[in-house]
Amino acid sequence: MQSPTPRPAVALSNLARAPHRLMFFIGASNLLLAMAWWALWLLSARWPMLAMPDTSVYAGWLHAFVMQYLVLPSFIFGFLLTVFPRWMGLPELPRRQYLPVGIGLIGGQLMLLLGAAGLPIGIPLGMVLSLLGWSIGLWRLGRLLVAERGRTWHARSCMAALLLGYAGLCAFIAFVAGADPSWALLGIKLGGFGLLLPIYITVAHRMFPFFAGNAVANYTPWRPLWWLAAFWVFIALHLLLELDQQTAWLWLADLPLLLLSCIALWRWWPRGVMPGLLRVLFIGLAWLPVSLALYVLQSLVELLGDQMILGRGPAHALFVGLFGSLLVAMVTRVTQGHSGRPLQMPPVAWFAFIAIQIVAVMRVVAEIMPDAGAWQALSAVAWLLAFSPWVARIGRIYLLPRQDGREG
Template structure:
């Protein structure tokens, strides 16, 4: 008699509470679709002759805030709430500590976008929910820093970036509540890029990428001296300071050393010989960082020579879409495969997402030089949905399902 194959349990939202990355990555995946659907619709409406609500806050600034303080931090907190205890040899974090982070960041973004669509109070409600989620995350991670026996500098670097992010969030809050001038919103956006996201991405890459390569490529020697981070931090803060005072003609003073530093890191880290695709995409995504700094430096030097801001937002979007976007796909896929009991291999849908988001990045950079850039901006925003939609559907189902190997977590 043939036995019937076991029936897999149906997806359940309750499984999101089984591990920090499950909840926060699910929130982040949902936030990607919501954030880019609104932005694509807002950009496309004028070209389609359609009326679309205009938020009380400038839409471009609101887009930057949502992406830097709600969408990407959902993934960042999911990763750090999982890895901090493991880096430090401490017990895993209880669900009652990380659940408020996910609720705050998801509810905060939903309310914010409802505010952008006409429910004006949603902008304030969403901001307070986001602040609550951030506060819960910081309050959970901070005690781990003084409970560990030694000093995990990668954890301290990430926490310093999250603290700067909290300062940027406070600046945005002051602006939205009418307590500060628009310059505070501008500073918040710049702080989100060079004080929060870049330091976190660089720190995680420094900690994890050589480690992953050493585990997958025979004979690979991990190279990750801490002086790389010690040099990167002041250079990033120098670029930030120059942008805050609108000294764009002088950012090359930080951009050229950052170009040299990140190129050296990519060269030393890149594994020679055969390597799995899941590892290759990490370094291919990292390659966008020296490209971004090359564009920043070129922009700055050209402005110093001619006074023209010739490349517009092209350097920023090489960073946002190319570096942040492609590494989001690469790193989240890696963590999802490993923590769901699946093989450490690159699924086809993830390969599609990675290639597609790189195409989107190239198009967004080229859009700055197009005769009708706003039309291209709308197409590129929709491109995020086309590129990441199938991948998000897959990983979301994984977070709602039991581990493939039957283990807890």
């Protein structure tokens, strides 16, 4: 009688097998830690039975900084440190080159959260570690760009967004070091439209038609570089108008962005039968025109002399709806494929994806509800409920070797 095959052991050493393993594990951990703190803060603000310590940085700004510069960039660096060598035909990075990036980002997040909990040195030290992780990550990716013989425009687009993000990171750190609060606002604004949106759009432009072409019969990929260049032009215009506080005129940038996003969604959306792992990519991408339409509406209402009726609703349609949905879709795809598992949506991923659609609607609607604080707090708790089972599953996968016995 044959002895049963031993189950693979969970080990921290498996995290160092590939950049995406380490960085996705860090990002998933940060995803829950950051939102747990923010949910507690919102709950205490609305129902003061729970007292949260005061922070040296306004909690809302700290929340924006952590999500834009630590949580989502952990996934971004993990993805780019993995795919840059493949896009450029270069050797994969050795672990000594990406481990410091992960250490800086997880260390920065932990220290910032300890600072938010009352540790005096936590926030300054967290900023230093965050800057260190970012600097090493940019250096490694930049060296790959220099080593490339040709020109991979998607890689250069991602690098341009990362450099804008680095400028925003430094601006926020300058505020923490004593500069005017306008530096914090500069950092927050660059994080959304300067860093995250261009990277998400660049990756979608390169990868989504490719994924669809491999999964749907008779699909014709469409990814002209003029479209990506045009998107960048109007992103830059949006940033210039917002930094100049001309929010009533943002529609001049956001309406063309809306039209470009509708064109892309129409051209990219497969007309045939789609597997679930592909369908969630395009459903998530549909939040892009939704969020841009809300931005346009907000701007036009302000231009006509009324107040900003939607508050932070358009931003959260973008951050929770688009970024959150595509995070689940893309990370699940990478995790399944790079762990030797079938390219399909497991039930826990479906739960997270469907739940995050509900969370996004809750957070957008919260801005127009009579008790906005309660809705904001409940949407943060719902975020935790949506992501926790999914994070537990993918976190365990990164601690295991590949199922097919291959490296990575």
